[in-house]
Amino acid sequence: MSKKVIINDVTLRDGMHAIRHQYSTDQIARLTRAIDDSGADIIEATYGDGLGGSSIQYGFSKESEEDIIKTAVANAENAKVGVLLLPGIGVIEHLERAHDWGARVARVATHCTEADVSEQHIKKAAELGMDTVGFLMMSHRTEPENLLEEAKKMESYGAQTIYVVDSAGALTMDGTRRRVSLFKENLNSKIQVGFHGHNNLSLGVANSIAAIEEGADRIDASLAGMGAGAGNTATDQLVAVMDRMNIDHNLDLYKTMDAAENLMKPMMERPVQIDRLSLTLGYTGVYSSFLLFAERAGKEYGVDARDILTRIAEIGAVGGQEDWIIGVAQELAKEKQLNA
Numbered sequence: 001m002s003k004k005v006i007i008n009d010v011t012l013r014d015g016m017h018a019i020r021h022q023y024s025t026d027q028i029a030r031l032t033r034a035i036d037d038s039g040a041d042i043i044e045a046t047y048g049d050g051l052g053g054s055s056i057q058y059g060f061s062k063e064s065e066e067d068i069i070k071t072a073v074a075n076a077e078n079a080k081v082g083v084l085l086l087p088g089i090g091v092i093e094h095l096e097r098a099h100d101w102g103a104r105v106a107r108v109a110t111h112c113t114e115a116d117v118s119e120q121h122i123k124k125a126a127e128l129g130m131d132t133v134g135f136l137m138m139s140h141r142t143e144p145e146n147l148l149e150e151a152k153k154m155e156s157y158g159a160q161t162i163y164v165v166d167s168a169g170a171l172t173m174d175g176t177r178r179r180v181s182l183f184k185e186n187l188n189s190k191i192q193v194g195f196h197g198h199n200n201l202s203l204g205v206a207n208s209i210a211a212i213e214e215g216a217d218r219i220d221a222s223l224a225g226m227g228a229g230a231g232n233t234a235t236d237q238l239v240a241v242m243d244r245m246n247i248d249h250n251l252d253l254y255k256t257m258d259a260a261e262n263l264m265k266p267m268m269e270r271p272v273q274i275d276r277l278s279l280t281l282g283y284t285g286v287y288s289s290f291l292l293f294a295e296r297a298g299k300e301y302g303v304d305a306r307d308i309l310t311r312i313a314e315i316g317a318v319g320g321q322e323d324w325i326i327g328v329a330q331e332l333a334k335e336k337q338l339n340a
C-alpha cells in the first residue's frame, strides 16, 4: 500500500480512563516525549471524556486541563497535539482555550446518531484553523447507512476527517469494513476517514487493519493499548503488523515497543487487558469507559459486574450516563435479595 497511514496516539487521552484521569504532569511529559520520538503524527492530550470532563460525574483529574495540554505541547517536538471535545461536556470556550495553549487538532465527538450537536464546535474548530475531526462514537449502535448520513452532516459543518469509533470494542471486521468503505465511497474524496478501536473482543489490530484495507487514512492507537476497557489498538502491535504487511507509516517499531514496555506498562494501575469484564463490554456492546465504574459498583453492591454491564446494554446507556450504573447495581442487588 502506497499511502502513509497517519497515527493518532490516544495514550494520554483514552489512557486517562484507565488511570482514573490521574496522570501527573511528569508522566504526561515522559509519555509525550517517548510517543513523539517514536514517530506518532498526532498526540491527543485531554481528560478521558474530553475538554471540560473533569467533574463529579466522571471524576476529577489530577492535573488541570491547562497543565495537561501545555505539558504535551511543550514536550512534543514533531507531533501535533490534539484535543477531544464532546459538545455539552465541553463548550466553545474550552476549544478556544485549548487552541491558545497550543492544541492544533480538534476532535468533536458525538453519539453515532447525534452528529447535529457538533455543528457549532466543528465550525469553530475550522475557523480557528485547527485540523478538524468528527468522531462518531458507539458506531456499532447504528447501521452503516445511518452512520454515513451522520458523517455527511459532519462533513457539511466543515470536518476534514471523520472517524468510525468503536467505543465498545464491539465491531467485528465485517462491520468495520462496511462502515469505513461506505465513508470512503460516499464522502468527498478530500475527507480523510479514521478508525478508533477498542480491544475488548481482541480485534483492535484486526479491525484497524481492516479499516486500512478499506482506505482509512488515520488510525488511533496507544502504547500497550493504554485506554478504556481492554484498551485501544496497541501501537506496538499495530506497527509490527503494518511492517509485516508493508503498510507505510512514520513509526519506529523498537521505539514503540520500548515505550510500551519500559514506560507505559509500569504506570498502569489495573492491567489493561482482556478479562471477563472487558470482554463483556465488547460482547454486550457497552461503552468501554464504563468498565471501572461497573467494577466498583459490583463490589459495593455485591453483584456480578457482568450483570450490571449486560443490563446497561439492554437499556441502551450511552456515554454521559455513568450514573445509571449505580442505579442498575442497586436494582440487581434488590432482585438478588428477593430471590434469596
Ligand SMILES: C[C@H](O)CC(=O)C(=O)O
Pocket (backbone or CB within 6 Å): 014, 048, 049, 050, 086, 109, 137, 138, 165, 166, 167, 168, 196, 228, 288, 289, 319
Ligand atoms: C469520550 C470517549 O472516551 C471517546 C472515545 O474514545 C470512545 O468513544 O471510544
Ligand SMILES: [Mn+2]
Pocket (backbone or CB within 6 Å): 014, 167, 196, 198, 227, 228, 288
Ligand atoms: Mn475510545
